[in-house]
Amino acid sequence: MVMRYLINGDFLCRSRTGMERFAYEICARLDKLVPTGEIGIFIPENAPVIPEYSNISVIRSRMKCTIFPLWVQGPFQCFVLLHKLIPLSFSNTCPVFKPGIAFLHDIYAKDCPEDFKSRRDKLIRLFDCFMYGVIARRARHVITVSQFSRSRIIENYNVDPARISVIYNGWDHFKTVNSDDSVFEKFSCLSGRKYYFTLGSLSRRKNLAWIASYAENHTDDLFVISGKEISGLIPPELEKLSKLPNILFTGYISDGQVKVLMQNCAAFIFPSYYEGFGIPPLEALSVGANVVAARAASLPEIYGDTVHYIDPFNPDIDLDQMLKQTVEDPSLILKKYTYDQGAVQLNSLLFRNWVTNPLLD
Numbered sequence: 223m224v225m226r227y228l229i230n231g232d233f234l235c236r237s238r239t240g241m242e243r244f245a246y247e248i249c250a251r252l253d254k255l256v257p258t259g260e261i262g263i264f265i266p267e268n269a270p271v272i273p274e275y276s277n278i279s280v281i282r283s284r285m286k287c288t289i290f291p292l293w294v295q296g297p298f299q300c301f302v303l304l305h306k307l308i309p310l311s312f313s314n315t316c317p318v319f320k321p322g323i324a325f326l327h328d329i330y331a332k333d334c335p336e337d338f339k340s341r342r343d344k345l346i347r348l349f350d351c352f353m354y355g356v357i358a359r360r361a362r363h364v365i366t367v368s369q370f371s372r373s374r375i376i377e378n379y380n381v382d383p384a385r386i387s388v389i390y391n392g393w394d395h396f397k398t399v400n401s402d403d404s405v406f407e408k409f410s411c412l413s414g415r416k417y418y419f420t421l422g423s424l425s426r427r428k429n430l431a432w433i434a435s436y437a438e439n440h441t442d443d444l445f446v447i448s449g450k451e452i453s454g455l456i457p458p459e460l461e462k463l464s465k466l467p468n469i470l471f472t473g474y475i476s477d478g479q480v481k482v483l484m485q486n487c488a489a490f491i492f493p494s495y496y497e498g499f500g501i502p503p504l505e506a507l508s509v510g511a512n513v514v515a516a517r518a519a520s521l522p523e524i525y526g527d528t529v530h531y532i533d534p535f536n537p538d539i540d541l542d543q544m545l546k547q548t549v550e551d552p553s554l555i556l557k558k559y560t561y562d563q564g565a566v567q568l569n570s571l572l573f574r575n576w577v578t579n580p581l582l583d
Contacts, residue, residue: 224260225279227323227572228307230298230315231265234272235287237450237474239423241327243501244367244561245312246273247395251565253278256572261310264301267292283436291315308362309571315353321361323572328371328498328520330427332378353409354511355379363571365389367499370520382542389568390524391562393504401485402478409446409470417444417470418541419487419511421502422494424449429516430459432493433469435537437466443541445491446483450474462513484511489545495534497521503529504559512545524559528552 224392233245249263253275262279265272266287272280283301285295290313299317302309309322316324321535330340331350338347357364364386366372375381406413421575422428430447437445445468463469472479484490490506492515500521505511507528513523516534527550 224273225305226308227261227310227318228281228298228302228305228310229261229263229278230294230309230313231263231269232287232290232293232298233313234269235266235290239326240501241313243395244325244327244391244564247392247561248312248389248565248568249273249275249278251561252568255565255569261572262307264298266297271288314357314442316357316361318356321356323363323365324357324361325365325367326354326357326371326375327367328496329374329378330498333374333516334496361385362386365568365571367391368520368523370523371498386573387567389564389571390559391499391501391504392559392564393501393508393556394560396477396481396505396508399477399481401482403478403482405472405475405479405482409472410461411470412444414447415444415448416488418491419446419448419483419490420450420491420493421483422492424460427494427496428519429493429495429534430463432516432532432537433491434459434462434466436539436541437463437468440541441468444468444470446470446472446487448472448475448480448483450536480505481509486508487511489514489530489541491522492516493532493534495519499524503536504555508556514541514544524555526550526555528555 226380233242236242238246243491250413256277258277258278261283264281264283266283268286283297285297294315294317298321302317302320309317309320311324314326314496316322331347332354358375358381366388367376367390368386372386374388420433433445484506489512490503492503495516495518503525505514506513513529514532515529517531518534529549530544
């Protein structure tokens with residue numbers, strides 16, 4: 223068969239969180255569904271792990287990916303144009319001369335300009351908003367991960383609703399993760415102690431300000447924070463948090479260590495005020511954890527009545543009292559949001575006649 227689509231494999235050069243997790247898991251499942259040879263993946267030379275696919279053709283570039291925008295607009299775009307392929311991009315970017323089919327998970331930089339304060343921040347925002355516009359206005363088809371993001375994209379970029387689909391995130395990768403309790407050896411202060419846990423990149427929208435304010439007023443409660451900083455988007459609250467005695471930063475930890483922390487926490491706290499989907503609460507629900515999430519952006523749409531909600535800008539609550547309230551069983555949303563279903567949806571989308579019609583180029 224003649225290759226038709228080419229996946230941008232630069233996500234294999236980044237930590238497997240958020241968009242990268244989505245891309246990795248969807249591609250692994252899509253491989254089992256697609257015709258042999260019709261989809262390829264173009265992988266940078268410096269990707270640390272090369273997936274073993276049965277039906278997706280792996281193409282190794284001789285070029286490294288060190289600056290992601292340059293990779294997309296350089297080696298990846300050149301290969302797409304040279305071989306007349308349709309690009310499939312998972313990470314809010316696409317080749318500007320041939321956008322193809324692109325995922326736009328959210329438009330955070332467009333919706334929250336106040337989060338981008340420094341000169342570097344503003345340059346990041348400028349590039350992000352440029353890519354949002356290219357994808358929304360020129361991509362053959364746009365895919366996002368929630369009805370919230372879909373409505374924001376349509377409203378901001380006047381996108382024809384027929385050109386944008388929703389494929390939800392999932393949690394099923396967590397089934398294969400083995401709990402790793404070595405984290406309790408590394409951080410012995412956690413052994414046998416009640417703690418609240420939060421996970422995510424340490425960027426402004428993750429709203430560590432809420433945790434900082436709550437922890438400062440509840441000194442007997444211990445908060446464990448895992449994740450890594452995003453260059454250019456580091457929240458000022460990190461300095462304040464680092465000085466509080468009831469805050470423990472673990473840094474970036476393994477999936478197994480994340481899982482065991484979720485299994486043993488008093489509650490998983492997710493105060494983020496802007497999310498296109500928000501995967502970590504779904505992972506926490508899958509292992510039986512209580513979840514406290516912000517009533518903001520996509521989170522009420524995704525989680526319904528299965529979690530406890532907070533105002534992301536008001537820490538004046540009592541978590542112990544809140545957790546006494548009952549919530550719905552999460553089994554229905556755990557069935558609804560899976561990567562298996564996402565891969566089936568993407569496969570159907572890619573091989574519809576109206577998507578592959580060359581007149582749409």
